[in-house]
Amino acid sequence: MLELGVLLVLAFGAVAAGVVWLARFLGRALAAFKTETVAQLIERNADVDRRLEAMTATMDRRLESTAQTTTQVERQLGKLGQANAEILARANELKKLEQALRPPKARGGFGELLLGNLLRDRLPADAYELQYGFSTGERVDAVIKVERLVPIDAKFPLDNFERLVEAETDDERALHDKAFARDLKNHVDSIAEKYIRPDEGTYDFALMYLPSESVYYELVCGKTGALLQYAHEKRIFPVSPTTFTSQLQVIVLGLKGMQIEQRAHEVMAYVAQLEQDFGRFHDDFDLVGKHLGHAQSKYSEAERRLDRFETKLERAAESELPEPAAPVELAELPRADAA
Numbered sequence: 001m002l003e004l005g006v007l008l009v010l011a012f013g014a015v016a017a018g019v020v021w022l023a024r025f026l027g028r029a030l031a032a033f034k035t036e037t038v039a040q041l042i043e044r045n046a047d048v049d050r051r052l053e054a055m056t057a058t059m060d061r062r063l064e065s066t067a068q069t070t071t072q073v074e075r076q077l078g079k080l081g082q083a084n085a086e087i088l089a090r091a092n093e094l095k096k097l098e099q100a101l102r103p104p105k106a107r108g109g110f111g112e113l114l115l116g117n118l119l120r121d122r123l124p125a126d127a128y129e130l131q132y133g134f135s136t137g138e139r140v141d142a143v144i145k146v147e148r149l150v151p152i153d154a155k156f157p158l159d160n161f162e163r164l165v166e167a168e169t170d171d172e173r174a175l176h177d178k179a180f181a182r183d184l185k186n187h188v189d190s191i192a193e194k195y196i197r198p199d200e201g202t203y204d205f206a207l208m209y210l211p212s213e214s215v216y217y218e219l220v221c222g223k224t225g226a227l228l229q230y231a232h233e234k235r236i237f238p239v240s241p242t243t244f245t246s247q248l249q250v251i252v253l254g255l256k257g258m259q260i261e262q263r264a265h266e267v268m269a270y271v272a273q274l275e276q277d278f279g280r281f282h283d284d285f286d287l288v289g290k291h292l293g294h295a296q297s298k299y300s301e302a303e304r305r306l307d308r309f310e311t312k313l314e315r316a317a318e319s320e321l322p323e324p325a326a327p328v329e330l331a332e333l334p335r336a337d338a339a
Contacts, residue, residue: 111154111211112141118241119144122248140195141209143202146251151195151206157183161215184219184227192234205235209244216240 112130119128119142132143132151144150160179167173187208195206208231210216219227219238231238239247 111156111209114211114241115141115152115154115209118244118248122245122252127251134195134197134200136194138194140206144251148198149200149202151191151202152209153191153195153206154209154211155184155187155191156211157187157215158212159183161212161218164218165214180218181222181227185230188231188234188236191236196235205237207244208236208238210238210240213240213242216243 116130119130123144126145128142128144130142131139132149133139140151141154142152144152157180160176160183164173164176164180167176191206191208196202196204198204210219216238217240219231222228228238
């Protein structure tokens with residue numbers, strides 16, 4: 001029993017010593033683990049701080065860029081709003097203009113104004129004339145002076161054209177199409193009758209100026225082409241602002257060519273005058289040459305006579321002089337009454 005007790009005491013002491021050692025080991029291990037964990041935590045915190053700082057800087061840049069973009073968008077929206085306001089103002093002005101152009105007389109005056117501005121911008125002042133009058137008392141809106149006169153009359157058939165465009169059914173469209181064609185034919189007939197006057201210096205054709213491109217397109221590109229053919233048969237040629245501008249460019253080139261040709265004729269006339277003057281000068285020069293030649297021959301002949309006379313004088317000087325004759329008394333001379 002004693003030995004068992006001793007063994008138990010020794011065993012308990014060993015266990016206690018093991019427990020103490022284990023406790024110390026665990027304490028040191030925990031302390032080392034704590035130290036390592038704290039270091040790792042510090043490193044992780046530093047890494048997280050760096051990442052947070054980078055993310056913060058990135059977010060700041062993005063927020064700044066977003067703010068700038070927002071400012072630009074707001075500025076663009078402001079400009080857009082201003083542009084919309086201007087568009088609305090222009091639309092209101094166009095509405096007012098459309099209302100003002102409702103009366104046919106007002107549309108006619110507006111077309112004449114546009115025609116005058118176009119001619120004024122493209123042609124020299126002496127190449128056209130506005131409100132040109134004929135002997136019949138009729139006045140055409142404008143004429144272009146190209147050797148002869150090109151009459152131009154502005155027409156603005158808008159009412160039936162708008163009805164044609166706004167028609168919703170085929171029947172309405174056909175009805176307004178006939179009315180529009182009737183308006184244009186009346187204008188064509190009027191221009192052909194009033195302003196094509198070759199006996200007063202015009203060409204055998206005239207231009208009908210349509211200020212609206214859409215009206216011109218409907219006339220030229222109609223379904224059947226009958227309107228354009230009818231106008232051409234009447235020697236009336238429709239023009240729009242775009243087509244008339246290109247034609248005026250050609251007319252300007254033609255006017256410049258005519259000026260060059262006229263200048264060439266003037267130069268040729270001047271050269272012909274110079275040729276005549278040179279011919280007269282040549283005749284006078286020949287006459288002077290003849291006179292000079294005659295004078296030269298006379299001079300040579302006189303020079304030869306002078307030489308002969310000089311020779312005679314020299315011979316006379318070298319020969320002996322004859323004795324002088326006896327003086328004649330006056331008493332010996334016969335008297336006049338004795339004769």
